[in-house]
Amino acid sequence: MDIVPEITRKSITRLINDGKRADGRAFDERRDIFIEPNVIDKAEGSARVKLGDTQVIVGVKPTIGEPFADTPNLGVLMTNCELLPMAAPGFEPGPPSPESIELARVVDRGIRESELVDLEKLCIEEGKKVWMLFIDLHVIDYDGNLFDCANLAVMSALLNTKLPVAEYIDDEVVLSEDETMDLPVRDKLALSTFVKIGNGLILDPSLEEEEILDARITIGVTDEGNHICSMQKGGEEPLTRDDILDAVHLAFETKDDLLSYLD
Template sequence: MLLKIKTAQLLEELSKGRRIDGRALDAFRSINVETGIIGRADGSAKVSLGGTLVLAGVKLEIGEPFTDTPNLGVLTTNAEFLPLASPSFEPGPPDENAIELARIVDRGIRKADMIDLEKLCIIPGKKVWLIWVDIYVLNHDGNLVDAAALAAVAALLNTKVPKVEVIGESIKVLYEEKEPLPIKGIPVTVTTVKVGNYLLVDPGLAEEEAMEAKLTVVVINGQVCALQKGGEGFLTYEEVTEAIKIAIRKAEELKEQLVKVVR
């Protein structure tokens, strides 16, 4: 009953052309990105998206490649929901929601071909750089996907890789000599939800609770490289098309903001 009342209030505001927090339908909440905030990490970033707060850290280590990709570095993404971030989060190992969040962020980075994994090969078939991206949700106020993706990308852009000397089969890591992680492009993730007949960018928590469906779009260089549909409801072809158009437009704005921070 309470959800129905809240949804009715949302729809009443939307019928007037505004959202409950005063934003336009295609507007993001305030965004703040900080990088290099974890001293022991090889790269890190903290992102606030409205009241949602996410921290991402990157650690590098040398290990073995996968047998089917002997000349490529390895990317692994994990996510953890801290219990203090939301009353709905519980202590313990990552639940299905944390696993799903990590999967979506990881897929976006891979589909965008963001990292030049070939340049992270040290000895083909034997030694490569392993990249561990760990995402921590510190406060949940809606749209964890976009906040987590932005934090992960910013942390990777902040990552420095030690130089390596290879002599025969031996490896010497020069920890004092580092260079930026080889980056091929910057993906941006934009999520839109459907509430009634309205499409809302960057949903707050109340809007997510009232949504019928959502579409997450990963954009790189003005092109869509990944889509993820969520929610139990449906999206029409016209709604999907409109959500993609919005995502491409907003992605360029977010990318400009991100590039300014990581420079």
């Protein structure tokens, strides 16, 4: 291992074992959050979110297609992610990397398992035509904790997405030219990511904290339902039962403050 990362690892770990973080935050403190909705004119829903120096832009693009055979009355939702090379030296152009696939899947799972989008209301004609939502995530700047930042961007984009009113007439879908409907979003999702370094469990890791983590856990908590809908474990080391319970407790405790930015 290179000598500089090893020195950094020991320095940050020593700080955390002493109850401190390199940037001065408390263990349960997030970085500053900034949300700007409607940033893409040609998307029906979009948002830009900054979490510290991490920045993600999300666009929602609907189209009309056929439902899946096993869910003829449900709309379709697909999430894609692109880690732009300008965001970080380690991101490269080409096929999706394992990191981009994991990010898209974590965000997508949270949306599905929380059932925050009413997919039944995206059905235009059962078994024939439904709305299909394509959610595209673009990482602009990477300074740690892409999961929480991307989820906030997706939530903001979904909340401001509007669809043309659609009718099924004579085996064709007719779209209104001047009447729209809000995307049927019936809940909100708070995603909270924690990392274990040394003896400490910290919320919203920065890039340098992510680079030396022992373990990571991301917890999705719904707003209205107030229940856990998703979890994702990362890192090579295990987490103790107390670590997981502490993370769950903090995810619920900080949920309202995190979701207040969407208002």
